[in-house]
Amino acid sequence: MRVLHVISELGAGGAETLVAGMAAHGGEYGWESAVASGGGFRARELAAAGIPTFPVPLARRSKAGVLKAAWAVRRAVTRFRPDVVLAHNVGASLVARLATRRPVVTVFHGVADADVPPAVRILRRTSRHVVAVSPATADQLAGAGLPRPAVIRNAVFARPPVFGRAEVRASLGVPAGTPVALCLARLEPQKRHDVLLDAWAAVDGDAVLWLAGDGSLRAELERRAEALGRRVEFLGTRTDVADLLAAADVTVLTSDWEGLPLAVLESLAAGRPVVATDVGGVGDVLADGGGSVVPPGDPAATAAALTTLLFDEPVRESAAAAGLRTVQRDYDPHPLLKSYDELLRGVR
Structure with missing residues (x-):
């Protein structure tokens, strides 16, 4: 055929x-x-x-x-x-x-x-x-x-990482012990990076947010993130998603709408729990664990969920294991x- x-x-x-x-x-x-x-x-x-x-x-x-x-x-x-x-x-x-x-x-x-x-x-x-x-x-x-x-x-058509966690972090100037959240999303209105940046400002502690993607809102979002300094890194369009997932601790997606986002499935397949808005098929994916769903447009709820997964290692590991089981069973x-x-x- x-x-x-x-x-x-x-x-x-x-x-x-x-x-x-x-x-x-x-x-x-x-x-x-x-x-x-x-x-x-x-x-x-x-x-x-x-x-x-x-x-x-x-x-x-x-x-x-x-x-x-x-x-x-x-x-x-x-x-x-x-x-x-x-x-x-x-x-x-x-x-x-x-x-x-x-x-x-x-x-x-x-x-x-x-x-x-x-x-x-x-x-x-x-x-x-x-x-x-x-x-x-x-x-x-x-x-x-x-x-x-x-x-x-x-x-998920999973790809193994090419480089190790330590190598990727070193290339991006992030120490081995620093918690990292990764957002895999185009910098467009649908993805609501404004909500994510407001949430990140409320996340206490030493952590870094990587924004992997490009789009029409990049200049505006970079200006918005200036007050957060090196806590936010704009990585542009990346072809090494598997490497970034290996180097991150959690992923986050704050979209206003989705169908069934591959970014969520790829994250779970890599053993990375997810914080994502409860839109489209996201709630179904995370129904048995794998992370947290939060209401769209809610920086406070996003910040609370990120804080838990970034800084509570047992909770993060449990969510990662649940997400991996879900992907292997259903996706x-x-x-x-x-x-x-x-x-x-x-x-x-």
């Missing part, structure tokens, strides 16, 4: 991580995979591994941009000749539908609540099937009028690939 993934970019985001893992491992289920995207370091990695990649200009939510992207995807379809197109999120689904009459299946990774109704209107016209990445996301879509979508929960990549394989073969 020939599967063409369509996604806006292939950088450091969660959907991009999932696409890269599916394209790299789809061969285990008889797939020949290719990816059409706006590029990024994961596209380069896939190309180096021999997986066909096709450039697509970013649509930028303009009519002209969508048409240019659709022409690029049409060229990819002509060259690769897929049996099915797997479009990741709404914009990619629209572009794919304009580009080809071949079956389009959408993976819905999530949008803000206000954007769900218009997303459903588009998906009803573009997609043969819609896959939600968590039950909570499926409920969102169904509530807005989409016939019940399939649910295939995201999974293994093989059931994910098997479920997609059955779905995609049924629509060819």
Whole structure:
């Protein structure tokens, strides 16, 4: 089966991580995979591994941009000749539908609540099937009028670290015994780094916050963090997430909305407990331990949860063990690939 993934970019985001893992491992289920995207370091990695990649200009939510992207995807379809197109999120689904009459299946990774109704209107016209990445996301879509979508929960394609904990910390100027919290998130409004920085200001003790990601809010957030000095480090976009996880003690995500964030699953798979807002599928992931859920937009609750996990080692170790059990039990990549394989073969 020939599967063409369509996604806006292939950088450091969660959907991009999932696409890269599916394209790299789809061969285990008889797939020949290719990816059409706006590029990024994961596209380069896939190309180096021999997986066909096709450039697509970013649509930028303009009519002209969508048409240019659709022409690029049409060229990819002509060259690769897929049996099915797997479009990741709404914009990619629209572009794919304009580009080809071949079956389009959408993976819905999530949008803000206000954007769900218009997303459903588009998906009803573009997609043969819609896959939600968590039950909570499926409920969102169904509530807005989409016939019940399939649910295939995201999974972790784990990568071992290249460098050790001590080496990574030394490279970033952090002593071995200093507690470190890591946030893996683009610096965009959805991720609410403003809430995280307010929470970090209330965390007492000698600890460091690493912000791994880049985006439109970087300059504003750097100004906001000036008063915190070296307690906050902006690391930019990183390709060494496994190394950063090995060097950190906990991770944190303060988003206003999510589908099923890969950052949470990757953290648990690395044995790092998580503090995250109770949005999308996060509560389900952490229901049996693995960290703490906090209300969105609540710096005080975030600070309290971070303080406990950073400075209470027995609690942190217990949460880490629970999270690892959850990932191994519920978020293994093989059931994910098997479920997609059955779905995609049924629509060819």
